[in-house]
Amino acid sequence: MADLIVRFKKPTTWANSVHIHYWNTHPHGQGSIWPGVPMEQVDGWLIHRFAGVEAASFVFNDLQGRQSGDLHRDRSGWYTEDGHWHDQQPRSAATASAPARSSTRPEAAPRIKTEASGRPDFREETIYFLLTTRFYDGDPSNNFFCRDRIRFDAAGKATDPHWRGDFKGLIRRLDYIRDLGFTAIWITPPIENRSGLDYHGYHGYDWTRIDPRLESPDATYQDLINEAHARGIKIIQDVVINHSCQYGIRGKVWIDHLPIKYYVPQGSEQGRVDHGPYQGNLGNYAWPNRDDIDNPLAPDWYRERHARDPEGVEPLTDPKTGEILPKPGYEPGRFFGIDANTLDPAWYHQDGFICGGDWESIYPLQHKHLAGDCIDLATEREKVKDYIIGSINRYLDMGVDALRIDTVKHIERDNLLEYVNAWKAHKPGLFVFGENLVKGYGWGDLGGGDNGPSQIRPWWYTRLGHDPRDPTSGGDSGFPQLDFGLFSTFRDNLSRGSFEGIGRVLEMDWIYGNATELVTFLQNHDVGPDNDFRFRFKGEQWMAAAAYNLLWTVRGIPCLYFGEEIEFMKGAPQDVIGNDDTLDTTGRAYFGDHIDDAHIATTQDHPLYRHLRRLNRIRRAIPALQKAPMSQLAEWGSGLSFVRDWNQGESYAVVGLTIGGGQDISVSGVRDGIYRDAVTGDEITAQGGNLSFHVKGNSAGIYVLEGPGKIGEDGVYLR
Numbered sequence: 225m226a227d228l229i230v231r232f233k234k235p236t237t238w239a240n241s242v243h244i245h246y247w248n249t250h251p252h253g254q255g256s257i258w259p260g261v262p263m264e265q266v267d268g269w270l271i272h273r274f275a276g277v278e279a280a281s282f283v284f285n286d287l288q289g290r291q292s293g294d295l296h297r298d299r300s301g302w303y304t305e306d307g308h309w310h311d312q313q314p315r316s317a318a319t320a321s322a323p324a325r326s327s328t329r330p331e332a333a334p335r336i337k338t339e340a341s342g343r344p345d346f347r348e349e350t351i352y353f354l355l356t357t358r359f360y361d362g363d364p365s366n367n368f369f370c371r372d373r374i375r376f377d378a379a380g381k382a383t384d385p386h387w388r389g390d391f392k393g394l395i396r397r398l399d400y401i402r403d404l405g406f407t408a409i410w411i412t413p414p415i416e417n418r419s420g421l422d423y424h425g426y427h428g429y430d431w432t433r434i435d436p437r438l439e440s441p442d443a444t445y446q447d448l449i450n451e452a453h454a455r456g457i458k459i460i461q462d463v464v465i466n467h468s469c470q471y472g473i474r475g476k477v478w479i480d481h482l483p484i485k486y487y488v489p490q491g492s493e494q495g496r497v498d499h500g501p502y503q504g505n506l507g508n509y510a511w512p513n514r515d516d517i518d519n520p521l522a523p524d525w526y527r528e529r530h531a532r533d534p535e536g537v538e539p540l541t542d543p544k545t546g547e548i549l550p551k552p553g554y555e556p557g558r559f560f561g562i563d564a565n566t567l568d569p570a571w572y573h574q575d576g577f578i579c580g581g582d583w584e585s586i587y588p589l590q591h592k593h594l595a596g597d598c599i600d601l602a603t604e605r606e607k608v609k610d611y612i613i614g615s616i617n618r619y620l621d622m623g624v625d626a627l628r629i630d631t632v633k634h635i636e637r638d639n640l641l642e643y644v645n646a647w648k649a650h651k652p653g654l655f656v657f658g659e660n661l662v663k664g665y666g667w668g669d670l671g672g673g674d675n676g677p678s679q680i681r682p683w684w685y686t687r688l689g690h691d692p693r694d695p696t697s698g699g700d701s702g703f704p705q706l707d708f709g710l711f712s713t714f715r716d717n718l719s720r721g722s723f724e725g726i727g728r729v730l731e732m733d734w735i736y737g738n739a740t741e742l743v744t745f746l747q748n749h750d751v752g753p754d755n756d757f758r759f760r761f762k763g764e765q766w767m768a769a770a771a772y773n774l775l776w777t778v779r780g781i782p783c784l785y786f787g788e789e790i791e792f793m794k795g796a797p798q799d800v801i802g803n804d805d806t807l808d809t810t811g812r813a814y815f816g817d818h819i820d821d822a823h824i825a826t827t828q829d830h831p832l833y834r835h836l837r838r839l840n841r842i843r844r845a846i847p848a849l850q851k852a853p854m855s856q857l858a859e860w861g862s863g864l865s866f867v868r869d870w871n872q873g874e875s876y877a878v879v880g881l882t883i884g885g886g887q888d889i890s891v892s893g894v895r896d897g898i899y900r901d902a903v904t905g906d907e908i909t910a911q912g913g914n915l916s917f918h919v920k921g922n923s924a925g926i927y928v929l930e931g932p933g934k935i936g937e938d939g940v941y942l943r
């Protein structure tokens with residue numbers, strides 16, 4: 225076999241040192257670790273020789289953030305900066321810049337993806353979702369304890385600060401995420417937050433600023449974006465539109481309350497608070513005057529006290545009641561809560577707080593305050609729109625690649641699409657998806673045991689029509705959602721070692737604008753697939769492996785929640801439940817101890833880590849698994865089979881999945897030809913439209929028409 229030799233004429237704007245990162249070589253299925261291996265300079269060309277290799281996928285990169293799209297080559301050739309392959313060396317730069325038709329064979333369309341389409345297709349990515357503050361601590365100097373849920377060790381010392389992980393730590397562990405095979409990272413909202421428990425980012429106070437507790441002088445948000453891009457990783461920014469924190473928005477709107485440093489609990493006295501770093505009073509200990517808010521729109525009396533009296537001892541008159549502070553036991557709501565009757569209507573809705581019966585009812589769900597620290601913004605008003613759209617545009621300009629929108633069902637769809645479409649207009653090709661949390665199929669007025677109307681369900685937001693009983697009354701809105709419908713079935717199937725019911729939910733894919741853009745998951749920071757939807761996955765390891773086989777081969781973009789790769793905090797509540805719970809007892813525990821220098825090798829040897837790494841490589845190599853709709857779907861509880869046909873056979877895969885024991889699987893109505901299994905390397909010829917193969921227990925058969933053969937190495941589950 226001749227060696228595969230690729231030569232590359234780099235653009236003059238690239239740095240001199242160019243690497244080639246490769247994967248899925250044929251026939252050995254090998255790959256490099258990002259950024260790959262250096263290329264040699266020979267006669268003005270950068271060259272790499274793959275010894276004993278017939279074909280490979282690869283990307284050229286200059287370590288400075290510039291890189292080609294994903295390329296594939298099955299014969300030696302010359303690649304020029306205009307995105308063309310040549311079978312012979314182009315004679316000159318002039319030849320190279322013109323399409324040299326006589327010397328090139330036509331390339332299959334998806335081979336030069338980003339260049340060919342001009343726009344990225346986010347379905348090619350897989351997503352790693354993390355809470356930045358709980359992932360990896362690169363700078364202890366920006367750590368911060370929230371007021372609530374402080375953990376004390378046996379000696380009474382506060383430990384495990386809520387704001388712990390940061391951008392510096394995340395940058396240091398980008399290569400970990402890249403090695404695991406993920407090409408996009410969804411980070412929790414990075415804008416400045418304010419509340420008693422705001423480490424997660426969903427209590428926004430200033431959309432125009434990055435929270436200083438995430439940044440370091442040498443690791444800003446811009447640095448994170450740049451470092452991610454240098455590794456071929458995209459950044460998905462989480463955005464809250466629905467609500468602000470209970471203190472208003474810096475420089476835009478003020479919500480009346482008293483400075484927290486004047487709060488004294490009943491039976492206590494000022495200066496006696498003994499609460500970790502909060503000594504004396506509960507004011508923000510990181511600020512010299514121990515206040516919680518620096519809003520320039522605050523009234524004079526507030527700003528005057530903001531600037532002095534850190535101990536909160538000088539008498540202060542509550543302008544609302546005339547009472548003199550500090551006063552033990554005085555009205556906690558005046559410090560920590562809001563008065564729903566005095567909110568500025570240009571910024572906030574005026575309908576009070578959500579209560580029990582409101583959760584399945586459109587108007588209250590979309591106009592009432594979600595919680596005491598989530599105050600419902602008047603999202604249809606111009607001031608709110610201008611502020612939030614303009615603030616996020618700036619992050620898009622910095623290089624943010626995609627947006628995830630929080631609490632979608634709390635905003636009326638057509639109103640929300642104004643935001644989504646404004647960002648897409650600002651950055652053409654932008655991928656935006658939403659979180660519409662539902663426990664159940666979420667079919668709304670279409671049935672399936674749903675108590676709520678369609679207008680608050682995921683499918684409604686993926687569509688443009690206005691008939692809640694007819695999804696096809698309108699086209700695709702271009703705003704796909706996290707797939708809570710599929711997730712909800714996992715409570716009754718994957719968590720019990722079965723695929724039963726998966727077929728039923730996938731057969732309803734037609735209700736969505738485009739089901740191949742849904743973002744799929746086993747669990748996240750809010751929910752898990754147990755009976756109560758509230759714990760980290762606690763099933764057996766093989767059940768998780770089978771779940772990933774499913775998520776990485778059915779339609780949709782798979783998203784892993786940090787730590788799943790090692791069954792991190794298995795069975796723990798996703799969020800605090802009991803009054804005394806602290807984060808270390810939950811699924812949001814600090815992950816960094818598993819990926820520090822001493823432990824990262826053990827982590828990377830976990831069977832699920834290796835399993836996910838291989839699934840990512842397989843999906844990355846097969847366009848049908850990324851983008852194709854599903855057909856010929858069959859599901860029988862212990863197994864599932866289907867076809868994914870991209871562009872009428874351009875990339876074509878027949879998939880069979882097992883959960884529990886091994887099985888013989890037959891699929892009919894497939895294209896005839898030679899198939900190669902990406903898992904075992906087996907080669908089978910389909911004739912008369914039938915393909916039959918055996919799949920071992922908890923494994924997958926991924927038979928690709930004219931496929932590359934085996935990708936990666938056998939593990940415990942894929943074999």
Ligand SMILES: [Ca+2]
Pocket residue numbers: 361362363364365366367387388389390
């Ligand atoms: Ca830190």
Ligand SMILES: [Ca+2]
Pocket residue numbers: 466589590591592600601603634635
């Ligand atoms: Ca709302």
